Amino acid sequence: MKYLSLKKYEYINHGKSNDEYLRRFNSDHSVKIGVNVGADPAFFVLTREIQEKALLIYKLDKEVLKLCHYLPVEALANYLVNCLTEEIQITNSIEGVHSTKKEIIDAYYKRGNRFNGIVGKYKLLMSDGNVQLSSCQDIRSLYNDLVLPEVQEESAENIPDGKLFRKGHTYVRGVKIEPVHEGLYPEEKIIESMTGALNYLNNESEEILYRVAVFHYFLGYIHPFYDGNGRLNRFISSYMLTRELETIIGYNLSSTIKENLSLYNKAFVECNDKANRGELTIFVDMFLDILVESIQSLISALETRSNSWDHYKTGIDKLPFADKKNMSKLYKALILNELFAQNKIDILTLKEQTGLSDPTLRKQLKMFDEAGLLITDSAGRRYQYGIDLVKMNQFIG
DSSP, X not given: OOOOOHHHHHHHSTTOHHHHHHHHHTSTTEEEXXXXXXXXXXXXXXXXXXXXXXXXXXXXXXXXXXXXXXXXXXXXXXHHHHHHHHHHHHHHHHTTOOOOHHHHHHHHTTOOSSSHHHHHHHHHTTTTOOOOOSSHHHHHHHHHHHTHHHHHHHOGXXXXXXXXXXXXXXXXXXXXXXXXXXXXXXXXXXXXXXXHHHHHXXXXXXXXXXXXXXXXXXXXXXXXSSSOHHHHHHHHHHHHHHHHSOGGGGGSHHHHHHHTHHHHHHHHHHHHSGGGTTBOHHHHHHHHHHHHHHHHHHHHHHHHHHHHHHHHHHTGGGSTTTTSTTHHHHHHHHHHHHHHOSSOEEHHHHHHHHOOOHHHHHHHHHHHHHTTOEEEEEETTEEEEEEOHHHHHHHHO
């Protein structure tokens, strides 16, 4: 039987929701958060379904690990940049912020002026670098680095005007830009609730997947800033997940949230309702569903690319000039880039990956071009190269 929110339980079982609330709240499986939703102490019930979904996430994480170990190092590196670019573009788009893949790639390689903060923080997920999330000051510092430059660019009215957060009113907007929730007010209340939410996030005696889900809800519920809360929230969730799961999983969250935005908003609004009395079970359950779907989507994408790599790798000896010295190195680099990267590859990167000299590379690229296999793009003064996989199939069969 589907788990019902207390609001829906009351609708179906009129007059009996108080007894059900007490049963849930006092259950041995009730997890108390230490923060209020409205006047009610927040909690969620550790249902069998939630536990099974958490177990599934760890099983899927192992599948991702196996796939990552199987792939060549340069393939995984390329795909991480690909995922990072798409994650940032999607997390921006959810907030109505326009960003192009070129702008994000330029920020990644420190060639651009926009999105340097958010790109820099997402790059941090690739390393063992730490993001401090212990205090309200930490949240403000992360906000400053992550999204404040773009918030300032979009509207000076949305710059935080309180001691740490906002001192005015603001609203959470739904899919149709309608207000669905008023953020906490005044700032003292924001600080109090954020402190409690951070305490739960950092409580290592609790399962990290539950902590991430609960904190994700509370950052949206508190809504400490006028703008940029969603981008901040998704980054924190991604960061926390990479501390426990494979790094690449942290770069696949926003797309799944966007695909399930209606269900996401519905769970959020329902948990906010006074009739639900602070219970977050349906939000935690929904958030874990999103994680499962996100990782399954990632596994499918990795398997597809891995299978394609196996196909092309075993057919390299059938391609033009494959018998010539070092030609297989160039084929390998171009194929991997085509399958796993966001953009074409430039001559400097080809030199790094193949170990070939500039004259040798240019000679071999000319031979590929004559065979009709080379794709050449011009990015400013830099030429970038790709390989035509469709034409390759004509040789491989």
